[in-house]
Amino acid sequence: MPLLSIKNLSIEFPSRYETDYAVEDVSFDLEAGEILGLVGESGAGKSTIGNGIVQLLSPPGRVSRGEIYLNDNKISDFNEQQILKVRGSRVGFIFQDPMTSLNPLFTVENQMVETILTNLDIDDAGEAKKIAIDLLAQVGIPDPEVRIKQFPHQFSGGMRQRVVIAIALSGEPELLIADEPTTALDVSVQDQILSLIRKLCKERQVGCLLVTHDMGVIANITDRVAVMYRGKLVELGSTRQILTAPVHDYTRSLISAVPRSSVRIDRFPLVEYIETTAKGLKQIDVSTHWLGQSKKHSGGENLLEIENLNLSFITQDAILARNRRYLQATSDVNLQIKQGETFGLVGESGSGKSTIARMVAGLQQPDSGSIRFDGVELIGNPNREAVQQIRLQMQMVFQNPYSSLNGRMKVNDIIAEPIRFHRLTPADQVSGIVGDLLDHVGLGRQMGRRYPHEFSGGQRQRISIARALACRPRLLICDEPTSALDVSVQAQILNLLKDLQDELGLTMLFISHDLPVIRQMCDRVAIMRHGRILETADSEAFFETPQNEYSIELLSLMPRFDRIYENEPAAGP
Amino acid sequence: MIQFLIKRVLQAALVMFIISMFCFSIQDSLGDPTREMAAMSMSDAERDNLRERMGLNDSLLVQYGRFVTRALKGDLGTSYFFKEPTLDVILKKLPATLELVIAASFLIITISIPLGVFCAIKPRHWFSRFTMAVSVIGISIPVFLTALGMIFLFSVTLRWMPSFGRGETVQVWGSWSTNFLSWDGFIHIVMPAIALSSIMLPLFIRLVRAEMLEVLSSEYVKFARAKGLSDGPVYLKHALKNTMLPVITVGGVQIGIMVAYTILTESVFQWPGMGFMFLEAVNRSDIPLITAYIMFVGLVFVVVNTLVDLLYGIINPMVDLVGRRQ
Numbered sequence: 001m002p003l004l005s006i007k008n009l010s011i012e013f014p015s016r017y018e019t020d021y022a023v024e025d026v027s028f029d030l031e032a033g034e035i036l037g038l039v040g041e042s043g044a045g046k047s048t049i050g051n052g053i054v055q056l057l058s059p060p061g062r063v064s065r066g067e068i069y070l071n072d073n074k075i076s077d078f079n080e081q082q083i084l085k086v087r088g089s090r091v092g093f094i095f096q097d098p099m100t101s102l103n104p105l106f107t108v109e110n111q112m113v114e115t116i117l118t119n120l121d122i123d124d125a126g127e128a129k130k131i132a133i134d135l136l137a138q139v140g141i142p143d144p145e146v147r148i149k150q151f152p153h154q155f156s157g158g159m160r161q162r163v164v165i166a167i168a169l170s171g172e173p174e175l176l177i178a179d180e181p182t183t184a185l186d187v188s189v190q191d192q193i194l195s196l197i198r199k200l201c202k203e204r205q206v207g208c209l210l211v212t213h214d215m216g217v218i219a220n221i222t223d224r225v226a227v228m229y230r231g232k233l234v235e236l237g238s239t240r241q242i243l244t245a246p247v248h249d250y251t252r253s254l255i256s257a258v259p260r261s262s263v264r265i266d267r268f269p270l271v272e273y274i275e276t277t278a279k280g281l282k283q284i285d286v287s288t289h290w291l292g293q294s295k296k297h298s299g300g301e302n303l304l305e306i307e308n309l310n311l312s313f314i315t316q317d318a319i320l321a322r323n324r325r326y327l328q329a330t331s332d333v334n335l336q337i338k339q340g341e342t343f344g345l346v347g348e349s350g351s352g353k354s355t356i357a358r359m360v361a362g363l364q365q366p367d368s369g370s371i372r373f374d375g376v377e378l379i380g381n382p383n384r385e386a387v388q389q390i391r392l393q394m395q396m397v398f399q400n401p402y403s404s405l406n407g408r409m410k411v412n413d414i415i416a417e418p419i420r421f422h423r424l425t426p427a428d429q430v431s432g433i434v435g436d437l438l439d440h441v442g443l444g445r446q447m448g449r450r451y452p453h454e455f456s457g458g459q460r461q462r463i464s465i466a467r468a469l470a471c472r473p474r475l476l477i478c479d480e481p482t483s484a485l486d487v488s489v490q491a492q493i494l495n496l497l498k499d500l501q502d503e504l505g506l507t508m509l510f511i512s513h514d515l516p517v518i519r520q521m522c523d524r525v526a527i528m529r530h531g532r533i534l535e536t537a538d539s540e541a542f543f544e545t546p547q548n549e550y551s552i553e554l555l556s557l558m559p560r561f562d563r564i565y566e567n568e569p570a571a572g573p
Numbered sequence: 574m575i576q577f578l579i580k581r582v583l584q585a586a587l588v589m590f591i592i593s594m595f596c597f598s599i600q601d602s603l604g605d606p607t608r609e610m611a612a613m614s615m616s617d618a619e620r621d622n623l624r625e626r627m628g629l630n631d632s633l634l635v636q637y638g639r640f641v642t643r644a645l646k647g648d649l650g651t652s653y654f655f656k657e658p659t660l661d662v663i664l665k666k667l668p669a670t671l672e673l674v675i676a677a678s679f680l681i682i683t684i685s686i687p688l689g690v691f692c693a694i695k696p697r698h699w700f701s702r703f704t705m706a707v708s709v710i711g712i713s714i715p716v717f718l719t720a721l722g723m724i725f726l727f728s729v730t731l732r733w734m735p736s737f738g739r740g741e742t743v744q745v746w747g748s749w750s751t752n753f754l755s756w757d758g759f760i761h762i763v764m765p766a767i768a769l770s771s772i773m774l775p776l777f778i779r780l781v782r783a784e785m786l787e788v789l790s791s792e793y794v795k796f797a798r799a800k801g802l803s804d805g806p807v808y809l810k811h812a813l814k815n816t817m818l819p820v821i822t823v824g825g826v827q828i829g830i831m832v833a834y835t836i837l838t839e840s841v842f843q844w845p846g847m848g849f850m851f852l853e854a855v856n857r858s859d860i861p862l863i864t865a866y867i868m869f870v871g872l873v874f875v876v877v878n879t880l881v882d883l884l885y886g887i888i889n890p891m892v893d894l895v896g897r898r899q
Contacts, residue, residue: 054799056795056798056799084801084803085801086801087798087799087800087801088799088800088801088802089801092799093796093799093800095792095795095796095799097792100791100792100793101792101793101795101796102793102796103793103797103811103814103815104793104815104889104890104891105814105815105818105888105889105890106810106811106814114800114802114806114810115800115801115802118800118801118802118803118806119800119801151890151891153890153891164796167796167800171800171801
């Protein structure tokens with residue numbers, strides 16, 4: 001008898017005009033103590049299944065067909081009162097973002113005790129508190145007696161997710177549903193949280209349904225995998241079989257789109273299954289076109305030189321200078337980026353990598369240090385005309401394609417704005433160039449009349465890239481350009497960036513926390529921690545023989561696709 | 574904490590300074606105070622004499638300098654009309670206005686929060702739609718119209734309610750006269766309080782509803798449900814406290830604005846408070862009283878906002894009053 005059995009489950013979201021089928025005819029079983037990965041890209045319906053099990057679908061979503069059994073209880077037929085007794089006490093939930101899943105206004109104690117009092121047969125708050133402290137100790141929170149009195153914002157992201165796990169386990173559930181439990185966390189923390197979930201599931205014989213889009217996570221923790229595509233279950237099998245010998249076309253395409261950390265490949269193959277791009281759009285010859293005219297510079301020397309760059313933020317203001325406290329965002333950063341190369345800046349959140357990008361782009365003024373572009377000093381240079389000319393040659397692609405485009409402007413105007421502002425061409429040529437740009441990034445010129453909200457995340461990032469290219473930059477600063485995107489879309493965007501670099505001779509400063517992406521994209525790499533650069537090396541050398549201790553640790557923790565977790569983890573996590 | 578209070582006192586001083594300058598700069602256009610003070614038969618020579626004695630012939634700067642020196646000693650001048658210190662006049666009128674504002678705030682708080690929460694929880698319920706529709710009408714009707722309508726219906730036609738004045742008041746703590754301790758006083762304050770709250774109430778219902786809707790779609794509310802909590806604690810504990818944060822911020826500003834709105838309400842109901850007094854002072858060109866009143870209201874704004882910030886800091890553990898980033 002399986003712990004959880006889902007039979008022919010369909011979930012639909014009826015609206016006035018049409019019914020959207022989020023999940024169609026999905027069936028699978030989950031045994032006690034087993035971790036089943038539910039993998040797929042955004043909109044595949046994987047989270048919907050998790051919510052559907054405990055009837056937490058946001059209206060108007062509803063289970064239209066199928067049965068859900070939890071230890072032979074048909075919970076899909078449970079009414080409001082019955083399902084309340086299932087939530088928390090029989091099924092525990094872990095959500096994606098630990099920053100938002102805890103209520104900021106209540107202490108951890110308050111939030112844990114209420115859960116324990118609701119779900120266990122306990123009436124005494126003191127006893128509940130003892131259980132809560134015990135649980136916090138089990139999930140690895142030091143000084144649980146002290147920390148239980150604190151508010152969520154006093155915990156780091158990883159610690160917060162541990163609290164969420166402790167709350168999920170506090171009702172002693174039979175089933176744990178973890179919805180992207182590590183997506184919002186840094187690599188090193190992700191590894192700890194995944195190990196913790198695995199350990200707790202095995203010890204307590206709790207079944208776990210792990211919803212994720214990350215193949216690395218799947219490889220490291222799950223026993224079996226179910227692959228979802230547009231609401232349908234396309235493949236179900238052991239983790240090893242799915243990752244090494246996928247049968248379905250979609251699974252193959254998905255796996256080929258995942259950046260490998262083990263070997264660098266030229267372009268991602270087979271990524272057209274999910275979001276097809278229009279073919280035959282690249283009709284312009286870049287070498288003669290307006291866009292290619294910035295390619296006249298020759299390679300060799302350093303394009304960008306950064307020396308002793310320092311910046312600190314005030315974390316605690318005071319009237320007296322000596323009482324102020326500072327956070328050193330970057331300290332004595334030195335780096336050189338050669339003409340035509342892709343330079344990767346890696347580090348965990350808060351390491352200062354984005355701050356460097358902002359200082360290079362002129363969005364943030366450093367406290368001291370120098371930034372030279374093509375020999376021209378950008379910091380404190382009295383010749384503002386020259387600096388302005390240089391700024392034009394550096395453009396930025398931002399992380400979040402949903403907020404970095406002005407939703408009230410048409411795509412044509414978004415891309416034309418820098419050209420018009422800097423008067424780069426006569427006014428009558430602008431629309432032609434914008435069209436060529438849209439063609440070139442794979443969108444097609446007829447898309448220019450639309451507004452940003454009409455595009456998917458990947459398409460929007462293409463618009464961002466086109467906008468950056470409109471200034472004919474020599475240096476493209478990409479700040480986590482694909483971290484908000486699905487893997488297959490990420491693969492397409494990375495391919496596009498590589499193509500553009502080859503054609504236009506672009507130099508790139510590529511910032512990412514994702515080591516496999518860095519390996520695929522970058523020629524040289526600098527690794528950052530606490531505002532300092534620890535190591536700068538050629539990319540291949542860095543991944544094969546890292547020198548710094550922190551680099552070695554980070555590389556060993558990175559979820560690796562080729563290291564599949566087996567039931568007896570012999571060699572560590 | 575002390576740092577926060579020092580900051581606030583300095584800010585208040587700056588606000589007061591700007592307000593006093595503003596008041597002084599417009600006094601010339603308010604008319605001649607001697608016209609109201611003196612008898613019609615007063616000769617021009619006597620009138621000039623009076624002006625000279627009151628220092629009205631000095632230049633504006635000299636007058637202002639005199640005013641600031643006195644104000645720093647706690648003397649905001651003497652009312653031309655009442656012939657007593659303006660501060661005393663204001664403090665005498667203060668209980669009436671303050672009680673009116675308290676009664677109106679009480680109405681707003683006790684009605685808007687339950688209604689707003691209900692409309693957020695059950696947005697499709699007929700009562701929610703009805704409340705929303707009525708609130709639009711409420712926002713669009715000016716205070717004086719509501720007040721006149723109520724007087725016409727309940728005082729003139731039905732003769733249920735008194736139409737003006739404070740009625741019988743009870744003295745507490747020596748000089749404070751209150752409406753709340755006698756039936757006659759209570760029945761007198763009902764209609765003015767409703768009229769005063771009528772413009773803010775719909776606004777707050779809509780604000781509570783909007784904030785609650787946003788909180789209900791947050792992850793922690795979903796997580797609270799996933800923990801197995803039933804509707805009661807999810808709505809009233811997890812959601813409501815978060816809803817209150819922006820409501821408190823807006824509410825603080827609105828209480829100050831309500832003190833200003835009393836001018837309308839008090840003149841319609843002949844309520845002997847500060848607002849009514851201010852209106853008369855403007856008619857009589859009683860410049861010291863006008864200046865003192867405006868500065869007093871400014872002070873009320875600053876004090877209320879400081880209290881609101883303190884309250885906000887107590888409710889929200891993430892806020893540090895001194896402005897440290899956490």
